[in-house]
Amino acid sequence: xxxxxxxxxxxxxxxxxxxxxxxxxxxxxxxxxxxxxxxxxxxxxxxxxxxxxxxxxxxxxxxxxxxxxxxxxxxxxxxxxxxxxxxxxxxxxxxxxxxxxxxxxxxxxxxxxxxxxxxxxxxxxxxxxxxxxxxxxxxxxxxxxxxxxxxxxxxxxxxxxxxxxxxxxxxxxxxxxxxxxxxxxxxxxxxxxxxxxxxxxxxxxxxxxxxxxxxxxxxxxxxxxxxxxxxxxxxxxxxxxxxxxxxxxxxxxxxxxxxxxxxxxxxxxxxxxxxxxxxxxxxxxxxxxxxxxxxxxxxxxxxxxxxxxxxxxxxxxxxxxxxxxxxxxx
Ligand code: DGY
Numbered sequence: 590x591x592x593x594x595x596x597x598x599x600x601x602x603x604x605x606x607x608x609x610x611x612x613x614x615x616x617x618x619x620x621x622x623x624x625x626x627x628x629x630x631x632x633x634x635x636x637x638x639x640x641x642x643x644x645x646x647x648x649x650x651x652x653x654x655x656x657x658x659x660x661x662x663x664x665x666x667x668x669x670x671x672x673x674x675x676x677x678x679x680x681x682x683x684x685x686x687x688x689x690x691x692x693x694x695x696x697x698x699x700x701x702x703x704x705x706x707x708x709x710x711x712x713x714x715x716x717x718x719x720x721x722x723x724x725x726x727x728x729x730x731x732x733x734x735x736x737x738x739x740x741x742x743x744x745x746x747x748x749x750x751x752x753x754x755x756x757x758x759x760x761x762x763x764x765x766x767x768x769x770x771x772x773x774x775x776x777x778x779x780x781x782x783x784x785x786x787x788x789x790x791x792x793x794x795x796x797x798x799x800x801x802x803x804x805x806x807x808x809x810x811x812x813x814x815x816x817x818x819x820x821x822x823x824x825x826x827x828x829x830x831x832x833x834x835x836x837x838x839x840x841x842x843x844x845x846x847x848x849x850x851x852x853x854x855x856x857x858x859x860x861x862x863x864x865x866x867x868x869x870x871x872x873x874x875x876x877x878x879x880x881x882x883x884x885x886x887x888x889x890x891x892x893x894x895x896x897x898x899x900x901x902x903x904x905x906x907x908x909x910x911x912x913x914x915x916x917x918x919x
Contacts, residue, residue, distance in 0.1 A: 593659075593900045595638035598624055598645050601664055605889025612897050613638060630654060638896050643667060649675035660899020664892045666690055668909055669801040669828060677910045680917065684895025684905040688746060689887035690879040695750035697878035698796050698826045701850025704872045705822045706794070707731040708848070711869045732793070732820055732847060738762045740792025742808070743799030743827070744771040744780065751796055752778050764788050767799075789816040794824065801828035809833065814840035821846045826878045829855030838865045852878045
């Protein structure tokens with residue numbers, strides 16, 4: 590039987606890619622940069638399966654130009670790069686890679702939190718620039734974590750995992766803002782659900798773990814930063830557009846907040862001349878929270894499983910729009 594043509598938009602770990610190559614007629618984009626939109630369109634329009642990354646914008650226009658497409662497997666837990674309504678309306682199943690990246694992402698949020706709080710970048714820059722001359726009783730003084738208050742915006746799996754680290758290891762009090770209660774967080778970690786403004790006002794560390802949607806886009810704007818403590822540390826490992834970068838830069842520059850730790854920026858990559866890069870109280874990583882060997886291998890395996898299941902007409906193991914399957918059965 591002929592293998593189904595699929596387009597894989599980036600090289601992913603062999604743990605998944607080998608299976609995709611065995612099972613499908615795989616066209617794998619070999620470049621380190623994502624395929625330009627015109628190439629994505631051209632290749633997707635000839636494919637029955639698409640294994641995409643968060644860099645690939647899969648909008649309604651692209652989907653309508655791809656009549657053969659039977660499954661989209663996104664190599665990420667987030668899927669804001671995909672017009673989900675359009676995919677669902679066209680009956681195209683969409684898969685993602687949840688859970689396996691929870692711990693790696695929570696670790697990175699914690700890493701950014703402590704690096705920003707303890708001014709690691711300041712010290713690192715000083716050493717690399719040859720500016721560090723002696724131990725300084727008054728130099729590089731940062732914030733403690735022990736016993737402080739963590740505010741989690743979006744108490745899902747990753748928010749919970751960060752809160753568990755902070756509660757268990759550092760005895761932190763946990764507040765959270767979310768559209769729903771998280772009884773586990775309340776029972777296990779003593780977390781308290783509060784409204785967004787209370788969380789901003791009372792937290793020493795504010796960490797974002799919500800998805801990017803119409804309600805969260807620009808949530809951290811000038812007004813939000815102005816409600817935070819001047820000693821507060823802001824952490825974003827979710828999606829860049831959840832913060833307004835210009836407002837964050839102002840808040841950091843004017844010391845309205847103490848520091849920020851970011852794994853994500855808006856846009857990505859961050860522009861070379863972005864004023865945020867000139868601030869030593871902003872620690873910025875290149876969207877690497879899930880970048881551990883175990884995690885990326887597991888993501889690749891799930892992405893392959895989703896793709897192969899979709900091509901076989903089976904429910905995806907990690908289904909973002911299971912209503913497609915329900916509609917199919919009707
Ligand atoms: C995701 O999975 O959504 C992360 O942002 C990248 O691993």
